Amino acid sequence: MIVCGDDALAHRLAAELQQVYGARVTVVVPVTAPVWGPARTRAAGPGRASALLGRVTAAIGRTPTPRQGETGGPPETGARIMEAPGLTDDVLTDAGVVQATALALVHDDDETNIHAALRARRLNPRLRLVIRLYNRKLGQHLEELLDQAAAVAGLDMDPAELDAATTVLSDADTVAPALAATAVAGTRKVVQADGLLLHAAERTPPGHDQVARPGICTLALLSSTTGDPGGSEGSDSSGDGGPRLLPDDADVAAATGRGTVVLEAVSYTGTPLPPRRFGRRSVPLASLFSRRLRWAVAGVMTAVLALAIASWQITGAHPLHAVYLSLLDLLAIGDPAVGEPTARQVLQLLSGLTGLLLLPVLVAAALEALGTFRTAATLRRPPRGLSGHVVLLGLGKVGTRVLARLRELDIPVVCVEENPEARGVPLARRLGVPTVIGDVTEEGVLEAAKIGQAHALLALTSSDTTNLEATLNARSARADLRVALRLYDDRFATAVYRTLRAAHPHALTRSRSVSTLAAPAFAGAMMGRQILGAIPVERTVLLFAALRVAGHPHLEDRTVAEAFRPGAWRVIALDAADPTDRLRDLAATLPYDGADREPGLVWDLHPGYVLRPHDRVVLAATRQGLGELLGGTPRPRGTAETE
Secondary structure, three states, X not given: OEEEOOOHHHHHHHHHHHHOOOOOOEEEEEOOOOOOOOOEEEEOOOOHHHHXXXXXXXXXXXXXXXXXXXXXXXXXXXXXXXXXXXXOHHHHHHOOOOOOOEEEEOOOOHHHHHHXXXXXXXXXXXXXXEEEOOOHHHHHHHHHHHHHHHHHHOOXXXXXXXXXXXXXXXXXXXXXXXXXXXXHHOOOOEEEEOOEEEEEEEEOOOOOXXXXXXXXEEEEEOOOOOOOOOOOOOOOOOOOOOOEEOOOHXXXXXXXXXXXXEEEEOOOOOOOOOOOOOOOOOOOHHHOOOHHHHHHHHHHHHHHHHHHHHHHHHHOOOHHHHHHHHHHHHOOOOOOOOOOOHHHHHHHHHHHHHHHHHHHHHHHHHHHHHHHHHHHHOXXXXXXXXXXXXXXXXXXXXXXXXXXXXXXXXXXXXXXXXOOOOOOHHHHHHHOOOEEEOXXXXXOHHHHOOHHHOOEEEXXXXXXXXXXXXXXXHXXXXXXXXXXXXXXXXXXXXXXXHHHHHXXXXXXXXXXXXXXXXXXXXXXXXXXXXXXXXXXXXXEEEEEEEEEOOOOOOOOOOEHHHHOEOOOEEEEEEEOOOOOOOOOOOOOOOOOOOOOOOOOEEOOOOOOOEOOOOOEEEEEEOHHHHHHHOOOOOOOOOOOOOO
């Protein structure tokens, strides 16, 4: 695996590939000063890039796993680091792109990633490309272009291999589900499949008078549980051999007194706002004009109708002609009734007087309609009585995606943004989301967002200090508020987390890093589009994958119950959509454009359902089990799987 980039996402991605999937990784980092000659290559040793990689590995609690070399030499430790001024053909060749399985281009500059992707596709048509782009439309076009290039250059490629040739991801899109789950369920252990958010919920053993809540399936039996109200996101082994992954029903029933990890769908239990759809925010006709104005218009129209009837009776003309004459008199554009009967002249004067009364009514109607539309185009204020909502701080790249995801879940949101020209302000306006414009560190801003009645606080600005100050202000207003704040520096995040937990032990506090949340999705895409994600269970890892049944003898023509192998893999869902209408990537974030789409995954599978070759299933598996299913070399039994 090759990773190109020099920010936290690149190095966390390298650590994820090494420690979760056991892959050999080469990291290509740019150098600021010109380098004459070939790119410099070294193993992970002293230096800025390798030092950051070491800190990231230590921060996530992992130690590089030794890997025996092909020639039987000493085991490798760490990643191979290359420094180069740019991603030229020579640099990519030196990095091993011709022999590599996958290449991740995670530079923050979209143009750099696009140029490198075109070069890499030309050098190796079989290469699996994972590209970091924020622009969705550009990413879709680029994905189609590179897949087409792979199809033309690699005519003998397997269709499944070609289908996973190129994946374009946005770190903001990939972290939005996890951040939304943090606000709702207080956890980042989530997997997205077919637009549904799933999370691994750790449950303590129920008491004698309690009934265990059902879930989609039981993923693991924990080796120990915790009574910590905030949760420690992973418990230590208690000496009983660690957790038992993917147990069968008999093991679950027999394991009394042990905690479990259950797969659940993320849902919000509060009072949701009325659902709104993108681009469909309209103004009710009744709110365009005030009640007094509507009565005035009705009175004038009644007078016009009476004048038309009187004209018809006096002149004896056709009713339509009488109405036409009345309108001409009303607008003062008719001929004077000189020489006509007195009744006709009086009627013309009355029509002119009515026209004078109609003029201010029309002006008032125009002004009221303009004011109503201007009010509709402005940001809404938080309504009175609002409670149980999520206060979202920051409407930048990440905050915009999280806002869209929360509204898709029908979770009430109040946004706080200092910059009225921020990226997500137009989105909040279109969705009708209440938004407070102001500096969150100033007094009264959080109060305006109804922080005292909120369910959770998501501090997602790009400034660590701003997020921390907002969190402290929010906790002073409500001590038990659920808080998730975005922090970039790992050491600072650890110190903040421990301090907040010590000061407020009964309140849930979570610190989140965008690179930490995005790395698993990028790593899964590098392993193949069938990988939906990974969920840590204590010191082990469960993988979630979408596989076509055809070609897998352990699944094909077997029932769901027969295909289940405890401790290795378990079928948890079936893609019921027609093969021609299936989503290309079940883990992809669906566009929030308001398009209605029926979910294709069926989660309550009957144990007797026979898996057919054309079916596609979602399964949970250990690394060893997934390697056996995919035809790889399984890990020897009894070997511990590090997170």
